[in-house]
Amino acid sequence: MRLRQVGSxxxxxxxxxxxxxxxHRVxxxxxxxxVCEMIAR
Structure with a gap:
């Protein structure tokens, strides 16, 4: 299913x-x- 593009x-x-x-995999x-950003900061 294609959904609307929302977010950054x-x-x-x-x-x-x-x-x-x-x-849902996206x-x-x-x-x-x-999670990677939280680990790096």
Whole structure:
């Protein structure tokens, strides 16, 4: 299912930025980015 593009591109999966079809896996990608930032800071 394609959903609306919402949020900051810093935490978006590449397929969302390209405008491709995506699903719940992009949320896992974004969560991973946030966890990496928390570890690094």
């Amino acid at each position: 591109p810093y935490w978006m999966a590449p397929e969302v930025i390209r405008g491709d079809w995506y699903d 949320d896992v990608f974004s969560f991973g980015i946030i």
